[in-house]
Amino acid sequence: MRLSVVGFGFIGKSLVKAIKRKIDFLRELDRDFKVVGVFDSKGGVLSSSGLNLERLSIIEALPQYGEEYTNNLSVLDALREGAIDIMVEATPTNIDTGEPGLTYIREALKSGVNVVTANKGPLVLSYWELMELASKRRVQLLHEATVAAALPIFSLYKRCLQADRIQRISGILNGTTNYILSKMYFEGASFELALKEAQERGYAERDPSYDIDGIDAACKLVILGNAILGKKFTFKDVKRIGIRRVTPEAMALAKKSGYAIKLVGVVDDKPEVSPKMVPITHPLCVHGNLNAVHFETDLAGGVTIVGYGAGKETVSALLNDIIAILKSA
Amino acid sequence: MRLSVVGFGFIGKSLVKAIKRKIDFLRELDRDFKVVGVFDSKGGVLSSSGLNLERLSIIEALPQYGEEYTNNLSVLDALREGAIDIMVEATPTNIDTGEPGLTYIREALKSGVNVVTANKGPLVLSYWELMELASKRRVQLLHEATVAAALPIFSLYKRCLQADRIQRISGILNGTTNYILSKMYFEGASFELALKEAQERGYAERDPSYDIDGIDAACKLVILGNAILGKKFTFKDVKRIGIRRVTPEAMALAKKSGYAIKLVGVVDDKPEVSPKMVPITHPLCVHGNLNAVHFETDLAGGVTIVGYGAGKETVSALLNDIIAILKSA
Numbered sequence: 047m048r049l050s051v052v053g054f055g056f057i058g059k060s061l062v063k064a065i066k067r068k069i070d071f072l073r074e075l076d077r078d079f080k081v082v083g084v085f086d087s088k089g090g091v092l093s094s095s096g097l098n099l100e101r102l103s104i105i106e107a108l109p110q111y112g113e114e115y116t117n118n119l120s121v122l123d124a125l126r127e128g129a130i131d132i133m134v135e136a137t138p139t140n141i142d143t144g145e146p147g148l149t150y151i152r153e154a155l156k157s158g159v160n161v162v163t164a165n166k167g168p169l170v171l172s173y174w175e176l177m178e179l180a181s182k183r184r185v186q187l188l189h190e191a192t193v194a195a196a197l198p199i200f201s202l203y204k205r206c207l208q209a210d211r212i213q214r215i216s217g218i219l220n221g222t223t224n225y226i227l228s229k230m231y232f233e234g235a236s237f238e239l240a241l242k243e244a245q246e247r248g249y250a251e252r253d254p255s256y257d258i259d260g261i262d263a264a265c266k267l268v269i270l271g272n273a274i275l276g277k278k279f280t281f282k283d284v285k286r287i288g289i290r291r292v293t294p295e296a297m298a299l300a301k302k303s304g305y306a307i308k309l310v311g312v313v314d315d316k317p318e319v320s321p322k323m324v325p326i327t328h329p330l331c332v333h334g335n336l337n338a339v340h341f342e343t344d345l346a347g348g349v350t351i352v353g354y355g356a357g358k359e360t361v362s363a364l365l366n367d368i369i370a371i372l373k374s375a
Numbered sequence: 376m377r378l379s380v381v382g383f384g385f386i387g388k389s390l391v392k393a394i395k396r397k398i399d400f401l402r403e404l405d406r407d408f409k410v411v412g413v414f415d416s417k418g419g420v421l422s423s424s425g426l427n428l429e430r431l432s433i434i435e436a437l438p439q440y441g442e443e444y445t446n447n448l449s450v451l452d453a454l455r456e457g458a459i460d461i462m463v464e465a466t467p468t469n470i471d472t473g474e475p476g477l478t479y480i481r482e483a484l485k486s487g488v489n490v491v492t493a494n495k496g497p498l499v500l501s502y503w504e505l506m507e508l509a510s511k512r513r514v515q516l517l518h519e520a521t522v523a524a525a526l527p528i529f530s531l532y533k534r535c536l537q538a539d540r541i542q543r544i545s546g547i548l549n550g551t552t553n554y555i556l557s558k559m560y561f562e563g564a565s566f567e568l569a570l571k572e573a574q575e576r577g578y579a580e581r582d583p584s585y586d587i588d589g590i591d592a593a594c595k596l597v598i599l600g601n602a603i604l605g606k607k608f609t610f611k612d613v614k615r616i617g618i619r620r621v622t623p624e625a626m627a628l629a630k631k632s633g634y635a636i637k638l639v640g641v642v643d644d645k646p647e648v649s650p651k652m653v654p655i656t657h658p659l660c661v662h663g664n665l666n667a668v669h670f671e672t673d674l675a676g677g678v679t680i681v682g683y684g685a686g687k688e689t690v691s692a693l694l695n696d697i698i699a700i701l702k703s704a
Contacts, residue, residue, distance in 0.1 A: 064674060068538055196675040198535030205534035206527030209397055209694035326655070329665065329681040333656050345393060346525040346691035352658040352679040362675035365538035 047076050047372055048094075048129065050083035052121045052150055053136035054108045057164050057191075057360055058084070061134060064361040066099040075372045083124050084108060087137070087146075089117040092124050121150055125157045132371055134364060135163040141265055141281065144168040155179040155187060162367040164191035164360060170265045170281055173272040186374070188367035189273070193266045194219055194337040196359035197351055198366060203274050203341070210343035212274055214314045219266045221335035221355045222250045222257035223289050223309040227321075228333040230297045231306045237292055249335065259288035260319040263311045270339075271313040279317055287320040306331055376405050376701055377423075377458065379412035381450045381479055382465035383437045386493050386520075386689055387413070390463060393690040395428040404701045412453050413437060416466070416475075418446040421453050450479055454486045461700055463693060464492040470594055470610065473497040484508040484516060491696040493520035493689060499594045499610055502601040515703070517696035518602070522595045523548060523666040525688035526680055530695060532603050532670070539672035541603055543643045548595045550664035550684045551579045551586035552618050552638040556650075557662040559626045560635045566621055578664065588617035589648040592640045599668075600642040608646055616649040635660055 049065075051058050065072065065081060072079045080096035086108040091097060093114065101111060109115045124130050133154040137147045148168040154161050155176060163169070168176065169189055180187040190200050194217065203212060218224050222244055229240035241258065244250035256262050264284040271277040289309050300307050304326050311319040324331045329350035332338045337355030342348055353359070378394075380387050394401065394410060401408045409425035415437040420426060422443065430440060438444045453459050462483040466476045477497040483490050484505060492498070497505065498518055509516040519529050523546065532541060547553050551573055558569035570587065573579035585591050593613040600606040618638050629636050634652040637660065641647050653660045658679035661667045666684030671677055682688070 064538070071538070197678065198531070201535040202527070202531065206530040206695060207691065208698040209393070209400070210691055327662050329658070329661055329667070332658055336658065338658070343691070345688065345694065347683050347688045349526065350681040352681070354676050359674065359676045362536065362539055362672070365674065366535060369537040 047079050047131040047375060048082040049080070049132045049134065049368065050085070050121055050124060050130045051081065051134045051136065052085045053138070054084055054086040055136065055138065056358075057136040057364075060358040060361050061136065061364050062099065062102045064365060066103045068365065069099060072369070072372070075369060076375065079372065082129060083121065085119070085121045089115055090119040090121065091115050092119060092129065094129060122153055125153050125159060128157070130154070130159050132160045132162065132368060134368070135161060135165050135168075137165060139165050139167045141167045141170050141261070144171040148172060151176055151187070152179065155183055155185060158183045158185055160185045160371045161187045162364055162371070163187070163189050164364060166192045166265045166269065170268045173269065174278065186371055188370060189269065190363035190367050191360050193269055194339055194353070194355045195357065196354040196362045197337060197339060198363060199270070199339050199351065200273055201366060201370070202351060207341065207343060207346060207349065210345045212341050212343050214312065214342040215270050215274060215339065216310055216312045216330060217266075217270075217339040218308055218330060218332060218337055219263045219311050219339070219355065220257055220260075220309060221337060222254070223263070224333070224337070225249050225335045226258070227289060227292065227297075227306070227308055230292065230294060231301060231333070234294055234298065236294050237290065258290060260286045260309060263309060263319040264317075267311045267313050267317045267319060271317055275313060283317060285316065285318040285320070289321050292321050376408050376460040376704060377411040378409070378461045378463065378697065379414070379421075379450055379453055379459045380410065380463045380465065381414045382467070383413055383415040384465065384467065385687075386465040386693075389687040389690050390465065390693050391428065391431045393694060395432045397694065398428060401698070401701070404698060405704065408701065411458060412450065413440075414448070414450045418444055419448040419450065420444050421448060421458065423458060451482055454482050454488060457486070459483070459488050461489045461491065461697060463697070464490060464494050464497075466494060468494050468496045470496045470499050470590070473500040477501060480505055480516070481508065484512055484514060487512045487514055489514045489700045490516045491693055491700070492516070492518050493693060495521045495594045495598065499597045502598065503607065515700055517699060518598070519692035519696050520689050522598055523668055523682070523684045524686070525683040525691045526666060526668060527692060527695060528599070528668050528680065529602055530699070531680060536670065536672060536675060536678065539674045541670050541672050543641065543671040544599050544603060544668065545639055545641045545659065546595075546599075546668040547637055547659060547661060547666055548592045548640050548668070548684065549586055549589075549638060550666060551583070552592070553662065553666070554578050554664045555587070556618060556621065556626075556635070556637055559621065559623060560630060560662070563623055563627065565623050566619065587619060589615045589638060592638060592648040593646075596640045596642050596646040596648060600646055604642060612646060614645065614647040614649070618650055621650050
């Protein structure tokens with residue numbers, strides 16, 4: 047299988063490094079496995095005989111790969127040439143237009159190319175269009191990394207709870223807000239101070255609205271609802287209250303009663319993300335930049351999974367999706 | 376596929392009920408799926424055209440099924456006749472001899488029959504012998520329910536963390552001791568009082584040694600180590616300290632410092648189960664009769680899964696194994 051990575055930011059770079067580390071294992075599954083293309087926003091490198099993973103792993107920016115870097119070369123060119131079997135889409139998220147990822151994914155699926163994506167935008171906007179396209183072309187569109195990053199939510203549902211009907215999903219789905227709320231819980235910090243520290247540490251953007259107003263979590267609820275509960279949710283269907291109004295006083299009061307205030311997303315018929323009191327002893331009550339997802343099911347009862355919702359750990363989910371495709375080939 | 380259930384105790388009965396509820400879904404996967412045999416310790420019912428699931432679901436003891444119940448009929452007879460494709464083994468656990476489960480599993484595998492088991496005994500004693508037998512006969516021996524019951528530990532490892540190398544596993548693997556320790560943590564109860572209440576509620580046996588001396592947890596560590604880390608552990612390899620000596624004073628001191636004392640099993644090169652201080656904010660620190668398993672991996676970092684380690688929820692794991700076999704047929 048010939049793989050291409052679109053997007054050479056933190057996730058794209060981390061993935062290339064992980065592929066290099068795991069290349070023997072990947073070649074055991076598919077002896078023809080190779081990375082044939084990597085693209086950034088301005089161009090890319092493409093080679094049918096496979097790229098040099100060693101070199102790709104140490105460069106900071108893609109043009110440093112060497113003279114093979116071609117300006118204006120796009121993954122769309124590679125798709126048109128039939129040069130790819132799996133496309134990993136890791137461009138920046140845009141939840142208004144889905145671009146550029148949406149076009150890349152759509153074109154890949156239309157070309158009969160399997161897609162692994164870490165990008166919420168295209169799925170929030172066009173989940174069912176893309177899934178139907180994948181199904182029509184008999185290829186896979188896997189997106190484990192889009193919700194709770196390293197946590198295997200979708201494969202847990204598909205592979206480990208195959209007889210269970212999932213009735214409700216709740217989760218702490220945004221690491222930035224959980225970092226801020228944990229700071230408030232443990233240190234009595236004000237929201238403003240905790241946010242400032244999150245920004246200084248690089249956990250929160252200069253415009254933190256995407257995280258703290260629950261937009262990121264709401265996007266994840268749309269994907270969870272559609273992929274696991276079979277809903278036809280769009281972003282507008284999610285009731286959304288952020289954490290700006292959580293005060294140190296409210297947090298202290300909650301703490302005194304054995305609770306923490308957390309930004310909790312819930313998906314059933316009416317998806318909602320809002321600050322909620324969570325008993326400190328509940329498995330969902332995780333701290334720092336951890337994420338947690340809790341399934342309520344008809345057989346297993348409650349199953350909670352906890353782990354890293356961002357960072358280099360995301361490559362675990364991307365590689366698991368890639369391997370699922372290699373194995374089903 | 377023709378399925379038989381061996382053992383008609385709580386788990387066997389719960390499974391039959393769950394199969395009845397999910398029969399349409401199972402027949403979508405395999406339109407010839409049927410339950411052809413159920414056996415208790417004294418006899419069984421066997422019918423090549425399939426048993427009446429409605430009737431099986433409402434009876435308390437197998438002889439009540441009707442005159443079809445045959446004394447001294449054993450699953451071994453059914454195996455000899457080639458009447459079964461999947462055997463679900465749910466007889467009582469015996470970790471000294473593995474019997475009667477060990478003989479049933481061995482004979483099933485020798486006969487080329489897939490096995491799903493909830494029984495730790497045979498696996499603790501003969502993990503590698505049985506796995507090699509399964510591999511030689513090209514059938515599956517799945518045992519999701521043997522560790523942390525409803526929690527999908529082994530399928531999480533096999534299906535959701537396929538690129539990850541698991542470096543260490545730690546877990547709260549015994550619901551009875553966790554119930555007792557939680558009682559001590561939350562109510563300041565003494566060990567003796569908490570044990571007595573666990574016995575009154577049916578969580579602990581009259582002879583509670585199997586749970587409170589860590590024997591049950593040690594068995595689970597052997598299976599985890601062998602199945603996930605590829606070790607050749609036996610029961611004797613596990614260093615084992617139970618919870619008899621945990622005092623209310625020690626628990627109160629731990630609590631004051633933000634910890635709880637938990638019976639924690641750890642598997643790496645040196646498996647060990649012993650009471651440990653766990654930070655109350657750590658995902659592993661679950662309470663009541665919950666179980667939790669924490670994987671440390673090279674890519675995903677830490678992944679924790681939390682849920683029910685006993686009870687009717689166990690059928691989720693058994694059915695997931697059954698479905699995995701139906702899908703790979």
